[in-house]
Amino acid sequence: MKKYIFETKNDTRSGFGDGLTELGKTNPKVVALCADLIGSLKMGDFQKQFPERFYQVGIAEANMMGIAAGLTIGGWIPFTGTFANFSTGRVYDQIRQSIAYSGKNVKICASHAGITLGEDGATHQILEDIGMMQMLPHMTVINPCDYNQTKAATLAIADYQNPVYLRFGRPKVPVFMPTDTKFEIGKAITLQEGTDVTIFATGHLVWEAILAHEELLKEGISAEIINIHTIKPLDREAILKSVSKTKCAVSAEEHQIIGGLGSSIAQTLMINTPVPMEFVGVNDSFGESGTPAELMIKYGLTSVDIVKKAKTVLERKAKFATL
Amino acid sequence: MTSYKKNDKEFLENMVSQVRRDIVRMVHQVNSGHPGGSLGCAELLVALYFEIMEHNPSFDMDGKNEDLFFLSNGHISPVWYSVLARSGYFDVKDLATFRKINSRLQGHPATEEGLEGIRIASGSLGQGLSVAIGSALSKKMNKDDKTVFVLMGDGEQQEGQVWEAAIFAAHQKVDNLIAFIDANGRQIDGDVKDVMDLGELKGLEEKYKAFGWNVLTCTNGNDFDTLIPIIRQAKDLTGNQKPTMILMVTEMGNGVDYMMGTHKWHGVAPNDEQLELALVQNESTYSDY
Numbered sequence: 001m002k003k004y005i006f007e008t009k010n011d012t013r014s015g016f017g018d019g020l021t022e023l024g025k026t027n028p029k030v031v032a033l034c035a036d037l038i039g040s041l042k043m044g045d046f047q048k049q050f051p052e053r054f055y056q057v058g059i060a061e062a063n064m065m066g067i068a069a070g071l072t073i074g075g076w077i078p079f080t081g082t083f084a085n086f087s088t089g090r091v092y093d094q095i096r097q098s099i100a101y102s103g104k105n106v107k108i109c110a111s112h113a114g115i116t117l118g119e120d121g122a123t124h125q126i127l128e129d130i131g132m133m134q135m136l137p138h139m140t141v142i143n144p145c146d147y148n149q150t151k152a153a154t155l156a157i158a159d160y161q162n163p164v165y166l167r168f169g170r171p172k173v174p175v176f177m178p179t180d181t182k183f184e185i186g187k188a189i190t191l192q193e194g195t196d197v198t199i200f201a202t203g204h205l206v207w208e209a210i211l212a213h214e215e216l217l218k219e220g221i222s223a224e225i226i227n228i229h230t231i232k233p234l235d236r237e238a239i240l241k242s243v244s245k246t247k248c249a250v251s252a253e254e255h256q257i258i259g260g261l262g263s264s265i266a267q268t269l270m271i272n273t274p275v276p277m278e279f280v281g282v283n284d285s286f287g288e289s290g291t292p293a294e295l296m297i298k299y300g301l302t303s304v305d306i307v308k309k310a311k312t313v314l315e316r317k318a319k320f321a322t323l
Numbered sequence: 324m325t326s327y328k329k330n331d332k333e334f335l336e337n338m339v340s341q342v343r344r345d346i347v348r349m350v351h352q353v354n355s356g357h358p359g360g361s362l363g364c365a366e367l368l369v370a371l372y373f374e375i376m377e378h379n380p381s382f383d384m385d386g387k388n389e390d391l392f393f394l395s396n397g398h399i400s401p402v403w404y405s406v407l408a409r410s411g412y413f414d415v416k417d418l419a420t421f422r423k424i425n426s427r428l429q430g431h432p433a434t435e436e437g438l439e440g441i442r443i444a445s446g447s448l449g450q451g452l453s454v455a456i457g458s459a460l461s462k463k464m465n466k467d468d469k470t471v472f473v474l475m476g477d478g479e480q481q482e483g484q485v486w487e488a489a490i491f492a493a494h495q496k497v498d499n500l501i502a503f504i505d506a507n508g509r510q511i512d513g514d515v516k517d518v519m520d521l522g523e524l525k526g527l528e529e530k531y532k533a534f535g536w537n538v539l540t541c542t543n544g545n546d547f548d549t550l551i552p553i554i555r556q557a558k559d560l561t562g563n564q565k566p567t568m569i570l571m572v573t574e575m576g577n578g579v580d581y582m583m584g585t586h587k588w589h590g591v592a593p594n595d596e597q598l599e600l601a602l603v604q605n606e607s608t609y610s611d612y
Contacts, residue, residue: 031464055460055495063453063487070457073442074385074465078457093447094484098454102434102444 001217002192004210006174010147012204013111013168017042019154020079020109024050027077027158033068034081035061040170041081041111061086065094069104077158078106084113084167085126088133099163100136107157108133112170113143114254115282115299116204116292125287131259133165134232140185141232143167143253143261145206147175149229152183160185167203169254171292174207188235190242194224197310197317198242198249202228202261205252205280208296211303216310223310231261236268243269248317249277250309254301257281276316278309335547337608338369338409343578344611345405345418347601350592353422356430359588360476361402363507363573366545368392368406371472375554380411382439390469391458393443395451396476396505397431398590403440404428408612412440415612449482451475452502456492456566459500470561474503478510480527481519486534492566493535500566501557505544507575509586527570537567544571545578578605 023030024046031053034043038056047054057064061082068078080087087110088095099106110129117125134141140162144150150168157164191206192213201209206227216223224242228235243249249269251262262279269275282299296302342365350356372378376390383389394403401421408415413427420426427436431446443454455473462469479485492500504527512518521527524540531538537560541553550571557567575589576582579601582593593601 052464057491058487058494060484060487060491062450062484063456063491066450066453066484066488067457067460067491069443070454070459071461073391073458074387074461074467076461076464094450094453097444097447098450104443 004176004191006176008175009172010175011170011172012144012147012150013040013170014042015144015147015150016109016111016154016166016168017045019151021045021049023155023158024053029075029077030079030158031055031071031076032079032081033057033064035059035064035086037082040083041109043081061091062094065091066098068106069098069102072104072106079109080106081109081111083124084110084129085124088129088165089126092132096136100138103138104163105161107164107166109166111168113167114169114204115287115295115301116169116171116254118170118292118295119289121289122286127254127256127282127287128259129167130231130253130255130261134264138163139232140164140230141167142185142230143203144229145203145227146173146177148177148179148181149183152181153229156183156185169204173204176207176210186230186233186235188238189227189229190224190238191227192223192225194222194246196222196246197314198224198226198246199252199306199310200226200228200239200249200261200265201252202231204254205301208301208303209252209306212306212310215303215307221310221314228261231264234264234268239265239268240272243273243275248275248313250280250306250313251277252280252306255281257283276313276320278313280305280309332547335369335373338373339365339578340605341607341609342369342402342405342409343605344602344607346401347579347593347598348611349401349404349418349421351598352419354592355422356401356592357398357590358401358592359509359575359582359586360396360399360505360507362577362579362582363545363575364399364402364474364505365578366547366550367474367503367571368402370547370551370554372406372410374551375558376472377469380439382412384442386442387465388467388469391442391471393445393451393455393458393471393473394432395445395473396448396479397445400428400430400432403432407440409609413438418612448476448479449484452485452488455500455502456488456497459497460495462499468499470558471500472503473500474505476510477504477506477508477521477527478515478518480504480521489531489534489536496564497566498564499561501554501561501569502566503569503571505573506570507573509575509589511586511589513586524570524572531568535565537563537565539567539569541569541571544573580604
């Protein structure tokens, strides 16, 4: 069993910002656009160091998406930066027509995703973005779990000729992935091996899944923890391999249960190996103002909720076995 | 006095006649599509592709060191497809597949099927100006001194994104960009001034001037002697720190008498008799597909 510890906390958006600055140095084709949120998106260093490859577009996200699509014509690799809410729902038609359907190599980088945006409240706490973006043909959807993985993902998507939605967040969270993390798009990472139940987690919920693993172990339950950083294309092979061993699953994500990672995993399981499954996510409601920690508890997104769902699914598995 | 540097005016007039035939035959064949706006912009697209633009019909998506054209009002795809085919981007026989299953000539322009000449999907209105701006910025960064052209509808000016893009283009001094508005005064539900008034030609001129653009008015976009000098004038304005707008007055349905003077042929195909009537008015000059 591996032991995951963290010495520092950092925000995933800083992983994006630092990755982008590194790309500025290593990839002369990378350009960045921001809709009046340079500080929030941690794009200030890129802007300072590569002003000739940075565009401030003002509070005009639809225009930003169209410009990004146009910039690809001629070989540039645009990274757009704004909040996840304004990166998806607000500009869905622009992304659909000018980026996804047109097959444009645009990287849509979205911060402040999910409920941990906190005090700003439900207007800004988008919990539907994974669903919207994974529905789009040609779109790749990535939701890394900590600073190191977000930085690695930012570097990886520059070399990947496809439209990408990269989702990350606002609060400082444990940094537990190794600094030399290599990011393979579409390749799930097994963080803990286990035999009783598989927990598939993405984004901020990966750390909660690691905590849940420790709690379950105290009760003699062996949970396999898999980090699904790429929601689309989904690593079906890794999912089916794990579930063939554990025979039950829990998904965990900072997103609506409807249309998120869990829905996609359930679809995969249903087609191949139907097993009992439970979902940790927001249950068809909007969020509200509060601290990230308070909101995670109120909306059922902590390790405690994962442990509960794991126990429920294990009970169902036991019943399933006697059928 | 216009000098037609590449070809004579007769060639352009003959090409327009053929393009009009292509348009009405294409929409008739599938009983769907948008003939009105297509006919109104036939002279513009013929002028751009056969007289103004330096472009390469062997087609490369990046279009480096070429003038590029984007069609924002994608519903007038018939005119674009016809002109692209007649310019050598793809076989004119492909025009017979317009809007049919398994065709590369989708109802609205798309890149998905790899149709040469198309660089972005359009149809959902209001997006083309932003895309053209991105392409123009790309050219600047690539030290490519060619020009980006984009066509929008006048009704399309009701889309908010157009004005986001207009602000940006002036702020960023996107001066390698020439935009056109097809000012035919009509949209699906009626005349633009009744549906959602933009102040007609004067209103559009004032709006774009206030947004920091050069604005030129072409009083008859269906007449090469009026249209081509204005486009040349706009070309001369590139590099002067401002984007340029050409407000181009056209007649929707131009060249087919019963389609002119009304918005009713925006998205309606002619029947067999009406097709014959349209074809009689436009001679086959470069042979039908």
